[in-house]
Amino acid sequence: MSVSISSVVSEELISEFETRGAVCLRGVFDSKWVDLVAQGVECELANPGPLAKDYSADDAPGRFFGDLVMWQRVPQFRAFAFDSPAAEIAGRVMRSAKVNFYHDHLLIKEPGTREKTPWHHDQPYYFVNGRQVCSIWMPLDPVDRDTCVRFVSGSHNWGRWFAPRYFVDGEDYYADEEEGIESMPDFDSARDTHDFLFWDLEPGDCIVFHALTIHGAPGNAATHRRRRAYATRWMGDDARFAERPGLVSPQIEGHGLKPGDAMDCAHFPVIWRARPESNL
Numbered sequence: 001m002s003v004s005i006s007s008v009v010s011e012e013l014i015s016e017f018e019t020r021g022a023v024c025l026r027g028v029f030d031s032k033w034v035d036l037v038a039q040g041v042e043c044e045l046a047n048p049g050p051l052a053k054d055y056s057a058d059d060a061p062g063r064f065f066g067d068l069v070m071w072q073r074v075p076q077f078r079a080f081a082f083d084s085p086a087a088e089i090a091g092r093v094m095r096s097a098k099v100n101f102y103h104d105h106l107l108i109k110e111p112g113t114r115e116k117t118p119w120h121h122d123q124p125y126y127f128v129n130g131r132q133v134c135s136i137w138m139p140l141d142p143v144d145r146d147t148c149v150r151f152v153s154g155s156h157n158w159g160r161w162f163a164p165r166y167f168v169d170g171e172d173y174y175a176d177e178e179e180g181i182e183s184m185p186d187f188d189s190a191r192d193t194h195d196f197l198f199w200d201l202e203p204g205d206c207i208v209f210h211a212l213t214i215h216g217a218p219g220n221a222a223t224h225r226r227r228r229a230y231a232t233r234w235m236g237d238d239a240r241f242a243e244r245p246g247l248v249s250p251q252i253e254g255h256g257l258k259p260g261d262a263m264d265c266a267h268f269p270v271i272w273r274a275r276p277e278s279n280l
Helices: 012-021 031-046 076-083 086-094
Strands: 021-027 066-070 098-109 118-121 133-139 151-152 206-210 216-217 227-235 270-273
Touching: 012 021, 012 086, 031 076, 031 098, 031 227, 076 086, 076 098, 076 227, 086 098, 086 133, 086 206, 086 227, 086 270
Parallel strands: none
Antiparallel strands: 021 206, 066 098, 098 227, 098 270, 118 216, 133 206, 133 227, 151 216
16 A cells, blocks of 8 residues: 655654654555565676675675666666655655655675674765755665664764765775865764664665765674665755765766756656645
8 A cells, every 4th residue: 555655754754854864764665666676686686787896705704785876777776766755755855846866776785794884974975965965775674773774863964074985994985174074983982972873674664864964784693684775865956066075986977967067967867846735
């Protein structure tokens, strides 16, 4: 049964997102969408793209696999981006009148994977400025609190940018004091001084989080359960193309955008627009 997104994304939930930087939505994707994305994952694993990466060593237990910008070649992912409720969820949570699709990101931790996802926030990786940038993180498997991504509550409102980090070794892409881009603190050693957000999740649930909310994730200690997560990245009204002082990820070329341009183009299509009478 389909869910009314306008009723799920309440004013209370939007306010929580604005304050805490990450919110959990329950049962917003029905089995049709979960199954479709799961089919896309198998297609992706059978034929990984040029940005695919194994973040775990060959001799390490389990496997931490990721890939980006798959929607242009995996039909199931394209259908999810264009036809699922994801774009509307992002638009309503961000209070945006329109939503552009930025890219998608697959993150799989097979049973027994020890590798953690290093603490980071997303926007310094991106060539996008603006406050209306978010992700929707959708699990394809049950995820318990011991395996769930952890978010540092309120960190999107700190006014601080931290250097993007390689997932393989946690090293900085770049740090630039003149640009105000700092190295990421060790939040594993600061658990008593911050409020961390994480949840038990089922397929059909999702987490919506701001592109500046700091987050990381443990490995997958489960012996029989995969942790397949499909993340989609979304941009709202104020998103503008920006240059960074170092590498960006993903490196998407051929869009023709210049600094300050709105992100509207074929590479970053507008997927959803609010109806004029909608109360955002």
